[in-house]
Amino acid sequence: MIATFYEGNRSFSVKEKPIVPPGSDEVQIKVSFCGVCGTDVHIYHGVMDKRVKMPITIGHEMSGVIVQVGKGVNDFQAGEKVVVRPLDNRGEKPSDKGHSHICKDLKFIGIDSPGAMQQYWNVPAFTLHRLPAATDLKLAALVEPLAVACHDVRLAGLKKDEFAMVLGGGPIGMLVALVARNEGARVVISEVNPVRLALAKNLGFEVVNPSEVDLLQFAEETTNGRLADVVFEVAGVQTTIDQMTQIAGIRSRIVVVAIHSQPRPVNLFQMFWKELQVIGARVYEKEDYETAIQLITNTNLPFESLITKVQALSDIQQVFEQIEKNPDGMKIILDCQK
């Protein structure tokens, strides 16, 4: 089989590798598709070189079909379509208070152990979610990032008819917006990139470009002074950190979806004045995966529009180089059987 390896220094290798049978409590998956996540791009940039053990196969936004099951696996069988929830929480302790998805000793599969950017992949059976037989496996590669969005919207406590503003129209921002709208909220996407703005419009969203329009004034006028009930900060820059407390109305919730590696000045006075809540959100829980699978397989939400390109696994180096050069792109998916 073909496997790819991040070798450091912005380079991937593509190598032949023997197919290994699954161990006890493991399942062997023939990987169908694997999306490229922002985290994968971070790894490619060398930002996580201290954490990843090179050479390493990365990738976690995948879909596939079970080939064989290891000893002790009774609830899955060959031929079933699946996705992996790449959280290895076997190090969970009582001090994690039952929040196993963010337990202190969490290992992220595809970062801390080998991932899905290869043709065959052995994973612990407890990480699997079964897909209906008719599932489009290309779309199913979106289950993982969609589960992130489902988690964010759930932690926001978003209710029908609330007004949500999504700051940043990248892949996760768009998914958050789709999930939020599906919950019955009115959703506006704030974005500066014209290509992403056009895509958001095509998806039927109200959009605003804060480099052309005063965002606070926009929020005030469009809500009759109520401002946003929920803000999703998905852009990860200081400007959106400043905006998030401005455009939030009284007792609003702000979910910080983007990862900020450095402390950021936050307007705590606005938080006090309007009794805002800022909510940190990380990965997903089992129920978010179930919701994401349901949305992918049982609704007509326009997930297809978020897939910019599908390319062969063996083109991995070129794919990562392209992503860097194209800030307009959304999801790039690797076809792992090519």
Add this chain to the structure above:
Amino acid sequence: MIATFYEGNRSFSVKEKPIVPPGSDEVQIKVSFCGVCGTDVHIYHGVMDKRVKMPITIGHEMSGVIVQVGKGVNDFQAGEKVVVRPLDNRGEKPSDKGHSHICKDLKFIGIDSPGAMQQYWNVPAFTLHRLPAATDLKLAALVEPLAVACHDVRLAGLKKDEFAMVLGGGPIGMLVALVARNEGARVVISEVNPVRLALAKNLGFEVVNPSEVDLLQFAEETTNGRLADVVFEVAGVQTTIDQMTQIAGIRSRIVVVAIHSQPRPVNLFQMFWKELQVIGARVYEKEDYETAIQLITNTNLPFESLITKVQALSDIQQVFEQIEKNPDGMKIILDCQK
């Protein structure tokens, strides 16, 4: 009667003034005691000169007795002991979503209109809370700051047996700690001032001095790695903003009680990693006042220990000058009949 006026430039005047009968829907109160709030000290420092209309009578942490009621007031009568919830929410709008205590056009009585540092005070009847006849009116002057603490603890969603850390052992920090402990939480007060540390110890609290001990290590060791379930940031400095995200455990809540007039660097990575919630809290709601009155009148909590001194209203200038010079002090209360 005697009334005091903030005249700007760190000075108060004390003047004779005629007693005016209450208007319609108003009540005339003979003010018994009025505590000095941090906000009053801010006003004295000139920080709020743009907001207050000098000369102005300030003060809002009061207790008193009704002298007469104006036209249209049927539910109160002369002789009743009362406290005032100094929030004038008559400008409330639908865009405030029913959160009248922080409505956009809220007027704070004692800042935006005359306050209680005078012998007789006319206030709208809707601001009153009745006290039991046997209430100690000196202690009742603590109802207002205690209601702040009740609000903070309520918004934290603090549960029995949770571990709460209070960063800052000033008057509000101590009140938060007392309310939190009364809810059944284990409470540690973190403070650097030795006099305040000694007082906190006298009140039976576990204490920690973060200038002598590594606070994170302390929190880890004392909770077996669980860290704090709830953090109250009551000190208002960058150090405690840094500490609050460090010592908070997985899915913990952080209530920012202190007022930060400038944006502060906040560790959003910790918020993401541990899925923390940061909650802004401002003043109080009706139910917090009722809880505070209940705690003052029906429990044996050691509120008396928080009163550093009671001084005559006519000494107001000296009182504010002393407060500045004494960082050890807790609550100073003006006796408004002297």
